[in-house]
Amino acid sequence: MITVSTEPAYQSPAVTIATTLPQSGLDSTVLIVGVVSGDPDSPEATPTVLGSEFLSAEAVAEIEKALVALGAKGGAEQVTRLVAPSLGVGSVLAVGLGKPRDEWPADVIRKAAGVAARSLNGTEAVLTTLSEVDLEATVEGLILGSYRFVDYRSAKTAPKDKGLSSITVLASGKDAKKRAQRATAVATAVATARDFVNTPPSHLYPAEFAKRAKALGSSVGLEVEVLNRKALEEAGYGGIVGVGKGSSRPPRLVRLVHRSGRKDAKTVALVGKxxxxxxxxxxxxxxxSMHHMTSDMGGAAAVIATVVLAAQLELPINVIATVPMAENMPSATAQRPGDVLTQYGGTTVEVLNTDAEGRLVLADAIVRACEDNPDYLIETSTLTGAQTVALGARIPGVMGSDEFRDRVAALSQSVGENGWPMPLPDELKDDLKSSVADLANxxxxxxxxxLVAGVYLREFVADGVQWVHLDVAxxxxxxxxxxxxxxxxxxxxPTRTMFAVLEDIADKG
Structure with a gap:
């Protein structure tokens, strides 16, 4: 048995790889197996266990017999708990994969593993054969499905289960350990972003967010720069300062830099709201539903998690994150509809709606990010309610340079985050004309x-920079x-989307 060192910062379960089915010490272990549904048109159809080199024909027959007795169908993400005494495990959890396929999409396995993990929280240990189909998807799904956020619960309501304690994946191959390590790091980065988003605004305000980002970046050797309100005012970050004017908790701008050390390395700028x-x-x-606005820093959370992950996995590219942080509040000092501010770089903007604040802080950050002369720029934000109207609650809108946009959307779909390419029609810029300033917001x-929000952001991207805007509202x-x-x-x-893009750039340029 090979141990995969994970040292999870956010209590992700420990992951090990087994190259053979353990023969003892499994009394408290749950074995997770994949189950394929039978022909829905046949009344005699029965679910079948996905083939495994680690399970004998007798073991498979025992599981399938129990599934029939329990009336299981093997439908996608259906879970059935049963006992199989001959296997020596405490119990078996059969998770449905749906109809038979010649090839299994990674996200089908990832979702199945996630459903299994959610149904087994509090279990001491799990063992799974799903990893034979897709090792990385299985590890990611189990860790992400096990995720819990309980930091602010007292003993009165804190759940007894804290997620899975340990995960053993059955796999063979020389690179299994490396693949499991990568998957664990990716899932832990997603958990980091989730933790940031789930932390209540009473505890995560700009100064505290910057403090935590700095600590996280410093822990993996990133260069870190934090600008406070005075520094922002002096440097001319009118968008960030303007949005933060109404709050007693002043804004920040955080810069996190991963350098590869290679002279020929591509440079990617990340910007997050x-x-x-x-x-x-x-x-x-x-x-x-205003309380949902605790999530309005979701883009920043994903960007911070992604640049830290790039450093942890030593990607051979330069990654520079520029993260504006502010709290948008109404007060006697808040900016007003009709005010004019000057974005970093000199563009003047008439603020017609103070609730369109995200594009104001992002414009400042985009101009600053472009001063690093990146080859690519990826910006992400919970920017518009219009995103959910157009694409729903699960599909990010991907806008920007046509070729790079399509590349990012394809990678997003490949990792299961399902970004969809959208246009930025030139005629929409006319709708942002102002009678008193360069632009209206x-x-x-x-x-x-x-799309209008994307067109606004496009105005601040330097010529020659391939860029995308991911709206993840x-x-x-x-x-x-x-x-x-x-x-x-x-x-x-979109942590996994952005990291997939960074890996693709590192590989292909």
Whole structure:
């Protein structure tokens, strides 16, 4: 048995690799197996256990017999707990994969593993054969499905289970350990982003967010720079300062830099919106569901987690994260509709709606990020309610340079975060004209709100930089019940998308 060192910072379960099925000490272990549904049109169809080199024909027959007795169908993400005495494990959890396939998409396995983990929280140890289909997806799904956020619960309500304690994946191959380590690091990064998003705004305000980002970055050797309000004012970051004016808790700008040490390395800029709470300012939001705005720093959370992950896994590219942090509040000092501010770099903006604050802080950060002369720029934000109107709660909108946009969307789909490419029509810029400034921060039209926001951001991207804008207003925060490996609350989207893009750039340029 090979132990995979994970040292999870956020209590991710320990992961080990087994190259043979353990023969003893499994009394408290649950074995997770995949189950394929039978023909739905046949009344005699029965579920079958996914083939495994680690399970004997007798063991498979015992599990399938029990599944039939329990009425299991093997439908996607259906879980069935049973006993199989001959295997020596405490119990077996059969998780449905749906209809038979010649090849299994990674996200089917990831979701199945996530559902299994959610149903087994508090279990001391699990053993699984799902890893034979896709090792990385299995590890990611089990860790992400096991995720719990209980930091602010007292002993009165704290759940007894804290997620899975340990995971053993059955796998063969020389690179199994390396693959499991990578998957564990990726899942732990997503958990980091989730933790940031789930931390209440009473405890995660700009100064505290910057402090935690600095500590996390320093722990992996990143270069860290933090600008406070005075420094922001002196340097001309009018968007960040303007948005933060209404709060007693002043804004910050955090810069985290991973350098590869290679002279020929590509440079990628990451920018993430870090509004630690958004009331809408003077253009105040309706009270209903305003508490969900604890997630308005989801883009920043994902960016911080991604640059830290790039350092941990020593990606051979330069990654520079620029993260604006502010709290958007109404007060006697807050900016007003009709005010004009000057973005970093000199563009003047008429603020017609103080609830369109994200694009103001992002514009400052994008201009600063472009001063590093990156080859690519990836910006992500919980930017517009229009994203959920256009694409729903689970699909990020991907906008920007056409070729890079399509590349990012394809990679997002490949990792199960399902970004969808969207256009930035040139004619929408006319809707951002102002009679008193260079730009207005919103359009007078009600349509294409997600695209209009992207067009606004495009104005601040330097010529020659390939860039994308990921609008994750819905996908970054799950307001409904858990599903697959996705919990209620912070999801960590689009951490895996951005890291997949960084790896792709490191590999292909």
């Amino acid at each position: 870090g509004i630690t709470f958004d009331t809408g300012g003077i253009s105040i939001k309706p009270a209903a 919103v359009s007078a039209q009600r349509f294409a709100g997600m 819905g996908p970054a925060y799950n307001t409904g019940g858990p599903w697959g490996y996705t919990p209620k609350g912070g999801t960590g989207v």
